Amino acid sequence: METYKSGNRIILHIDVNSAFLSWEATYRLQHGASLDLREVPSVVGGNEESRHGIVLAKSIPAKKYGIQTGEVLWQARNKCPNLIIVPPDYSLYMKCSTALTDLLYEYSPLLERYSIDECFLDITESLREKSPLDIAREISNKVKSVLGFTVNIGISVNKLLAKMASDFEKPDKVHTLFPDEVPKKLWPLPVRDLFMVGRRTAPKLYRLNIFSIGQLAHADPEFLTAHFKSFGNLLWRYANGIDNSPVNPFSAVAKGIGNSTTTPFNVDTEREALLFLLSLVETASSRLRSARLLAQVVSVSIRKTDLSFFSHQRKLLTPTDNTEVLFKTARALFREFWDGTPLRHLGVAFSSLCNDRFCQTSIFEDERIYKKKSLDSSIDAIRLNHGNTSVVRGSFINSGIPPLTGGIIDDYPGMRSQL
Amino acid sequence: MKVLMKSVDMICISSCEGVITPIKFRWFEDGQEPKIIRIDRILDRKTEKLAGNLMLVFTVQSIINGVERIFEMKYEASTYKWYLYKL
Incomplete structure (x- = not known):
């Protein structure tokens, strides 16, 4: 906890818990629904007739049945016959996401909307009397009481560690991952949990006998570069918690x-x-x-x-x-x-x-x-x-194909793979 | 109080200062004559921004079927709709 005093940046990563589902649940509660979707096995799923039938978000009780995001709806229904499936509403999600960023702007103008349900907030200049943990708890409570949904907040000195921290234990938690905590909190985790290590990279790392983030951090960067080119060096830096990318409020400009x-x-x-x-x-x-x-x-x-x-x-x-x-x-x-x-x-x-x-x-x-x-x-x-x-x-005309396809709503921030 | 969330026709005042005050509303119940209820007192008003959706919530008092009742009404800013929320 001492680290933040020594001239480092303080970055928060705010991640909405089961975003689509909890936004839908909150909206329904506001409109008088008696059932909270977050407390029963439920998923947000696309339309099966038009073959968009996959799980887009799941509740925590649905997760206990082994239902995964991206899974086909009939498979999910096989795992849990009483599953409640609700259709997606992208304009509602956009509204919720904007309400969240509006609330976060009260704490710092250095806000980067990383995706529809994730933001980075640089609060280095906003600390004054309060500790980062106090600010994070304040934000978390305010989001819960004003907007009605819960968030996970990760605190650290760069975007990568903040993002890794917010992923630790869910829901409604605040976690820190300062550089001095990296060996204790980050290194024991499986290498698959590291940002940028996906289903293609993980098996390649397993073949090199690298199974935990700690093993990746202690590997020789030149050895990794030989196997993965420049990506190997990036992985090694991430495993060691090194990342210098700035919180960029203008990153929404499309590539x-x-x-x-x-x-x-x-x-x-x-x-x-x-x-x-x-x-x-x-x-x-x-x-x-x-x-x-x-x-x-x-x-x-x-x-x-x-x-x-x-x-x-x-x-x-x-x-x-x-x-x-x-x-x-x-x-x-x-x-x-x-x-x-x-x-x-x-x-x-x-x-x-x-x-x-x-x-x-x-x-x-x-x-x-x-x-x-x-x-x-x-x-x-x-x-x-x-x-x-x-x-x-x-x-x-008479083709059965819509003359304009795609583009669910304007300015919908998609996920990016770069910090 | 029980959650009803019934949409109603409302007559309200929107003041020069932008303050909205409900006056009386018409409430259609299934198969029954519409009820017209005059709002006698506003006990509390607050704004709610759940899921980023702005609503004004009023705790009000009226006489319904000869009995003085306290209940809640909601106004949804995005759809301009009034609801009898809890009775």
């Missing part, structure tokens, strides 16, 4: 914009697949334009019915936000790598983004680009004023 969808039926003809791609490009490109960005890299991803995943990407000569150009690139990519096997999931993503005010033009550029630009902006304006389906492409 890429994309949309993907699980199709309601297996897609086995090229025409259907391309229509799905077009409807995804329609929404993703309009998001690009509303954010005033241009994209230079287009990538297309597919998931086949056996759940195998493939993706393909290409760099454009000049950055663009034009629906037609982006779709033509996506179409070419798709034709190159699809072998005709049925698909259940399609996605497009645009990256290498740049501002649309200054960009390099090309002498090879289509001379009709200005006409296309004004067509795009007219369509965007009509859709904004008269609804998304006020102007749609003729090719979608």
